[in-house]
Amino acid sequence: xxxxxxxxxxxxxxxxxxxxxxxxxxxxxxxxxxxxxxxxxxxxxxxxxxxxxxxxxxxxxxxxxxxxxxxxxxxxxxxxxxxxxxxxxxxxxxxxxxxxxxxxxxxxxxxxxxxxxxxxxx
Amino acid sequence: xxxxxxxxxxxxxxxxxxxxxxxxxxxxxxxxxxxxxxxxxxxxxxxxxxxxxxxxxxxxxxxxxxxxxxxxxxxxxxxxxxxxxxxxxxxxxxxxxxxxxxxxxx
Numbered sequence: 001x002x003x004x005x006x007x008x009x010x011x012x013x014x015x016x017x018x019x020x021x022x023x024x025x026x027x028x029x030x031x032x033x034x035x036x037x038x039x040x041x042x043x044x045x046x047x048x049x050x051x052x053x054x055x056x057x058x059x060x061x062x063x064x065x066x067x068x069x070x071x072x073x074x075x076x077x078x079x080x081x082x083x084x085x086x087x088x089x090x091x092x093x094x095x096x097x098x099x100x101x102x103x104x105x106x107x108x109x110x111x112x113x114x115x116x117x118x119x120x121x122x
Numbered sequence: 123x124x125x126x127x128x129x130x131x132x133x134x135x136x137x138x139x140x141x142x143x144x145x146x147x148x149x150x151x152x153x154x155x156x157x158x159x160x161x162x163x164x165x166x167x168x169x170x171x172x173x174x175x176x177x178x179x180x181x182x183x184x185x186x187x188x189x190x191x192x193x194x195x196x197x198x199x200x201x202x203x204x205x206x207x208x209x210x211x212x213x214x215x216x217x218x219x220x221x222x223x224x225x226x227x228x
Binding site for chain 2: 059061062095105106114
C-alpha cells in the first residue's frame with residue numbers, strides 16, 4: 001500500500017524547535033520530490049517546502065525561509081521538516097505529500113500523510 | 123513567487139446545482155495546476171491534475187479546464203458529499219502555491 005506517515009508533532013513553547021518526520025511506504029521514494037504543507041486553525045492550506053528526489057535542492061515559501069529546513073534520507077525512506085524559533089503562528093497541522101515524479105507526466109500531490117499537529121504555546 | 127487568487131471564497135449551493143470555482147495565477151503556470159477537496163480532519167484529496175486530468179477514482183461530475191493563468195473547477199451536479207473546501211495549487215517550477223480556498227456550503 002502506498003502511504004505516508006508523519007510523526008513528531010506536539011506542544012512546544014515559543015522559541016523552541018521541533019523535527020517532524022514522514023515515512024514513505026509502498027513506492028520508490030528516491031524517484032519523487034517531497035513537500036510539506038500546513039493548515040493553520042481555521043485557515044487555508046499553505047505549501048511550506050519542497051525537496052528534490054536526491055536532496056540536492058530545497059525550496060521554501062517566503063515566510064518559512066531561515067527557520068524551516070527540509071531534508072531527506074533516501075536509505076530510510078524518510079523526509080524531515082526541522083522548525084526552529086517556533087512562533088504561535090506556526091501552530092498548524094503539518095502534512096507531508098508526495099510531490100513530483102522525476103521524468104513523470106502523471107499526477108503530483110496524490111499521496112498525503114494523515115497530518116501531525118504542532119501547537120506552539122506557553 | 124507566483125500568487126494564486128481563488129474565487130469565490132464562499133459558495134452557497136444546493137444538491138444538484140452546477141458550481142464553478144475559478145483560480146487565477148499571477149503569471150503563467152502552463153497546465154501545472156491541481157485541484158483538491160479538503161474536509162475537516164482529513165488530508166487533502168487530489169481531484170484534478172494538469173489542469174484537466176481527472177485523478178483515478180474521482181467521480182466524473184468533477185472537471186477542470188484552463189491553461190496559462192486562468193483555471194476553473196466545475197462540479198456538474200453537486201452531491202451531499204461534495205460540501206467541502208476546494209483549493210487550487212500550482213506546481214510549476216521550483217515553488218508551489220495554493221489558492222485561498224473556496225468553501226462550498228448549503
